[in-house]
Amino acid sequence: MTDAVIWTVILALGVGTFLIRFSFLGLIGTRPMPPLVLRLLRYTPVAVLPGLVAPLVVWPAATGGAPEPARLCAAAVALAVGLWTRSVIPAVLAGFATLYLGLWLTGAF
Known part of the structure; x- marks a missing residue:
């Protein structure tokens, strides 16, 4: 070119x-936007975030695209804590801690 x-x-x-x-x-x-549009726009982050996170969990670049138990467990823990607390910060911190604990236990860290 x-x-x-x-x-x-x-x-x-x-x-x-x-x-x-x-x-x-x-x-x-x-x-002013119609109420229907405002209601639908509330779901945009909920729809976009899983699309950004799922490939990083299922096909991580750090492992060459192979699923890894530490990342799968961290995602499951983050999801469970997020559902339980209804808050993003505890979910992220729990997922972060679980990921690094899992990587440390498997020797990948």
Whole structure:
């Protein structure tokens, strides 16, 4: 690829990203949103977070894509603590502690 093609792609992606964000913030940012839209937007983080975390647990890059018991246990503990406490911080701390304990016990740490 030539430099001109690369810069054209970069600029096109930048303009596209700007237009996507501007469509929400610039065009309808000052108008009140319908209650249905507000209710549906509440579920966006709940829908996106598992999609970001699941590949890191099931196919971690640290093991070459092979599932590892320490990461699976840490994810299960974090999920259980999150359901039990209904709070993110204790869930993350419990998962963190379980992961490092599991890695230490298996000798991977």
